[in-house]
Structures are given as structure tokens and as C-alpha cells.
Amino acid sequence: MDRLKVGIVGSGWMGHVHSRAWRSNAPRAEVVAVADVSPERTRALASTFDDREVATYPDLATMLADAELDAVDICLPHHLHTDAILTAARAGKAILCEKPLCTTLDDAVAIRAALQESGSTFMAAHNQLFQPSLIEARRLLASGALGRTFIIRSIEAVQNRGFSTGHVPRELGGGESPWTWRADPQRMGGGEVIDTGWHSTYRLLALADDRPVEVTAMMDRFAVKQLTTEDTGLLLVRFASGAIGEIITSWAFSPVGGWHFEVGAEHGSLAGGKTRLVHQLHGWPEPVEFTKFPDDLPQTFASEITHFLDVIQHGAAPQASFDHAARVLQLTLAAYTAAAEHCVVSLPEDPTQPGAPVAAAAMAR
Ligand SMILES: NC(=O)c1ccc[n+]([C@@H]2O[C@H](COP(=O)([O-])OP(=O)(O)OC[C@H]3O[C@@H](n4cnc5c(N)ncnc54)[C@H](O)[C@@H]3O)[C@@H](O)[C@H]2O)c1
Structure with a gap:
């Protein structure tokens, strides 16, 4: 081959x-x-x-x-x-x-x-696992320089105007608009959280390098009237190590500054976006910025395929193994349950097994 x-x-x-x-x-x-x-x-x-x-x-x-x-x-x-x-x-x-x-x-x-x-x-x-700022952040965390991770935030949000225009890019020729099937919960498997939110979820798991054990979530539709599902989700995730993760994902708004992630840890903190990565150890007066990365989304797809070739050849x-993807699905579906039932959902070790709502008494302990 x-x-x-x-x-x-x-x-x-x-x-x-x-x-x-x-x-x-x-x-x-x-x-x-x-x-x-x-x-x-x-x-x-x-x-x-x-x-x-x-x-x-x-x-x-x-x-x-x-x-x-x-x-x-x-x-x-x-x-x-x-x-x-x-x-x-x-x-x-x-x-x-x-x-x-x-x-x-x-x-x-x-x-x-x-x-x-x-x-x-x-x-x-x-x-987005191949976004250079994320690769560097994961390297820094794995080196132990920041010590134990306490808090991780992952953000994937953009104000999505595609639904209102129904726009089909000219290069595609004719056919159904990509927004039509996205507005159909049956074909989509949910709403914004299982689509764009998927990126913030696998990024959170990659930064945590740990198994999520619980999730709770709130979701709403703020802006995209063409949907019957959520256009926005906020998820809170507990990891096996005790670290807490937060996912913010939306088609209703674009966040300030384009930050994609933030980690708060024992010896310092870091934050990253498409082109930036900064970190600051406790006691440092200012954050230190890594070299600026190019704003090159196509390169993430090219690198993903280079990695696929490395796997095969x-x-x-x-x-991004089967287990990694199944874990994202397990967490996402459990977040939908948590949002619908106003509860915390615990996540079994097997990523193909569904989460189970945690009884209120157990939550209080
Ligand atoms: N990684 C990213 O940043 C990113 C961005 C956009 C979309 N996606 C994902 O890519 C996938 C495709 O999304 P898209 O935006 O390209 O959608 P799209 O609607 O532009 O393309 C889907 C294509 O599938 C074709 N199709 C439908 N049924 C088919 C069938 N039975 N057999 C063969 N072709 C069929 C449609 O005609 C269409 O051309 C989705 O899983 C989406 O979540 C990923």
C-alpha cells in the first residue's frame, strides 16, 4: 500500500x-x-x-x-x-x-x-486534534510542567448564518443544502451539540487525557429558528482524576478572541486558540506566548490524513481510535439525557454503554 x-x-x-x-x-x-x-x-x-x-x-x-x-x-x-x-x-x-x-x-x-x-x-x-496549538498544549501538559490539572474548558462556537440562507456552495453543484439534513434531528442524531459540539468534546478529552465519569448539561435554542433542537450547549464533565471539564458550544454566538481552550493546573494555566497558545506559571507577572501558529484550518485536515496514512502504512x-470516538458519543448522548432530565449522568467504563442518571441522594453525598 x-x-x-x-x-x-x-x-x-x-x-x-x-x-x-x-x-x-x-x-x-x-x-x-x-x-x-x-x-x-x-x-x-x-x-x-x-x-x-x-x-x-x-x-x-x-x-x-x-x-x-x-x-x-x-x-x-x-x-x-x-x-x-x-x-x-x-x-x-x-x-x-x-x-x-x-x-x-x-x-x-x-x-x-x-x-x-x-x-x-x-x-x-x-x-482539530491536529491543530498545532492543541498539539503544543498537550505536549506541555504531558511534560508535567503545569502539575495536576484541575479545570479544563473547551469552546467551539460560531454564529451560524448557514441555516437562514440555506446556502449551497457553488463548487458542490446541485443537491440538498447541508443545512437541510442538519435541521432534521433524525438524520442529525441531535442538534448542535452532536455536530459542532463534537469538536469541543474530543478536544476536552484530549486535553484531559483521562476518562470522563460524569456529565451534566444545559442546552437551549437561542438563535437558529430553523432548528427544533438546541443551538447551544454547556456541559460540565467530571474526570476520573477529579478534574472538571467544561464544554461551551454554540451556533448562536461567536466568542470573543477565538479562544478554544483553557486549562487551570497546580503550577499554572494555559489558554489556546487557532493561532495562539499562552501559559503562565504561578508567580509569573505575564503569560508567555508560544510562536504564533498560522490560521490554517485546511492544514488540520491534511495532517489528519497524514496521520491516517502513518497508521496504515x-x-x-x-x-482518533474507535474507542476515542465512541467515548465522545457516549458523553454527548449522556449530556442530552442530563439536559432533558435535569440530572447528572454517570458514564460507564465501556464507551459503548449508555450513561445512567445518578439518583439525587447519591449526588448529595
Ligand atoms: N470536521 C469538520 O470540521 C466538519 C465540517 C463539516 C462537516 N463535517 C462532517 O462531514 C460529514 C458531511 O457533512 P457535509 O457538511 O459535507 O454535508 P453535505 O450535505 O455537504 O455532504 C453530504 C453529501 O452526502 C451525499 N449523500 C446523501 N446520502 C447519500 C447516500 N446514501 N450515498 C451517497 N451520498 C449521499 C449528499 O448528496 C451530499 O453531497 C458530516 O458527518 C459532518 O458532521 C465535518
Whole structure:
């Protein structure tokens, strides 16, 4: 597999973003096929490869039956992830899948069984794990320089105008607006928290490097009238070490300054955003700023795919493994329960098992 042959299923927004990221990893990989229910979209994506022919298909099964592939890259709406992963695993392909892993824990159990049976490599497309400021922050925390972590905040919020315009980017050709399926809770598997909130959740877990054991949450719809679900969530998470995490995620507002995370620890604190990372040990008069990082979101996708190639071609351990993605799902679904039932939900060790609301008496202890 010196040159990985890849088929992308879902030729929409992320299909284009991933396709550019694959190209920047040439010659280690090449996209040889693309699939989508919309022929206009497969044509539009295939036409971006002006140096060679890329085969087009109406669906994943037809693509797998016809094209010679080593790996499948899943860029579909959320409700289609499970079937696509199962189909690709049964065909023995390596799998990169956009977030979320799937929308139910029963599906996660089925996916785990299929991956174990087929031995297929699986990686979740958690691109923001490859944001340089987060990589540096995790390195600093792992070095022990800040001591024990007490508090971690992870923020992923932007005022989302896409719903009101229903805008379909011209490069996609025709087809359904990405906002239409996002406004449908059945296809979405929830609302903003399982979509954009997914990034803040895996970032929180990455910074904590620990197992979440409890979550509680409040959610509301403040601004995006097209939704019947939440457009905003605030989650509080307790980790096994005792550290407390906070997730703020929203399509209703853009936060000041673009900070993505903050950690308060025994010997000092740090804060990071797209381009910045600062830290301040106790007693220092000012924070120290690391070199500014470029504002380069596409590079996070390119690095994610470089890592996927390292996993397949060099045996690296996937940073966004099945377990890591299942843990994000377990926490997210438990947060929905906590918000609906006004309670704290405890999280079992097996990430495919659902959380259980904690009785009020147990909470008081
Ligand atoms: N990592 C990120 O920052 C990021 C950003 C946006 C979206 N995403 C994720 O990427 C995935 C896709 O989102 P998107 O915004 O690209 O959506 P999109 O609507 O732009 O693209 C989805 C594509 O799937 C196609 N499709 C639907 N049913 C199909 C089927 N049965 N077979 C083949 N094709 C089918 C649609 O025609 C569409 O072209 C989602 O999981 C989303 O959460 C991730």
C-alpha cells in the first residue's frame, strides 16, 4: 500500500475538503473514486482532478463492487455513517469517517463488532486534534510542567448564518443544502451539540487525557429558528482524576478572541486558540506566548490524513481510535439525557454503554 487507493463517499462540503487534503498527501495516497447520490456532485468533485480520471458512483456499495480501493473516506450525513462503516469493514477496507462516529450506542456496538471481525483500520476524522496549538498544549501538559490539572474548558462556537440562507456552495453543484439534513434531528442524531459540539468534546478529552465519569448539561435554542433542537450547549464533565471539564458550544454566538481552550493546573494555566497558545506559571507577572501558529484550518485536515496514512502504512496507533470516538458519543448522548432530565449522568467504563442518571441522594453525598 505504498500508494493508498481511496474512495470518498459523500461529495458534498467535506468531500471537497477531504479531497484537497488527500491531494496534499500525494504520492502516499490518491483518490481514485468518488460516490454520491447526486450525479451532479460526483461530477463536480471528480472534475477537480484535472490531471486524471476519477471514477464516479451513485453509492458506496457500487463503488466497492467496481473500484479497486484500499480505503474508504466517509463524508456522509450522520445517520448514514453506521451503514457506510459496516459496509466498508465487511469489504475489508481501511476507514476514515467524519464525525460523529454514529448516532446511537447500539450502532457503536455493531461497528466495534464489525471492525473486530474484519480487522479493518478505523480512524475518526477528528481534524482539530491536529491543530498545532492543541498539539503544543498537550505536549506541555504531558511534560508535567503545569502539575495536576484541575479545570479544563473547551469552546467551539460560531454564529451560524448557514441555516437562514440555506446556502449551497457553488463548487458542490446541485443537491440538498447541508443545512437541510442538519435541521432534521433524525438524520442529525441531535442538534448542535452532536455536530459542532463534537469538536469541543474530543478536544476536552484530549486535553484531559483521562476518562470522563460524569456529565451534566444545559442546552437551549437561542438563535437558529430553523432548528427544533438546541443551538447551544454547556456541559460540565467530571474526570476520573477529579478534574472538571467544561464544554461551551454554540451556533448562536461567536466568542470573543477565538479562544478554544483553557486549562487551570497546580503550577499554572494555559489558554489556546487557532493561532495562539499562552501559559503562565504561578508567580509569573505575564503569560508567555508560544510562536504564533498560522490560521490554517485546511492544514488540520491534511495532517489528519497524514496521520491516517502513518497508521496504515507505518503502523502508528490511531489518535482518533474507535474507542476515542465512541467515548465522545457516549458523553454527548449522556449530556442530552442530563439536559432533558435535569440530572447528572454517570458514564460507564465501556464507551459503548449508555450513561445512567445518578439518583439525587447519591449526588448529595
Ligand atoms: N470536521 C469538520 O470540521 C466538519 C465540517 C463539516 C462537516 N463535517 C462532517 O462531514 C460529514 C458531511 O457533512 P457535509 O457538511 O459535507 O454535508 P453535505 O450535505 O455537504 O455532504 C453530504 C453529501 O452526502 C451525499 N449523500 C446523501 N446520502 C447519500 C447516500 N446514501 N450515498 C451517497 N451520498 C449521499 C449528499 O448528496 C451530499 O453531497 C458530516 O458527518 C459532518 O458532521 C465535518
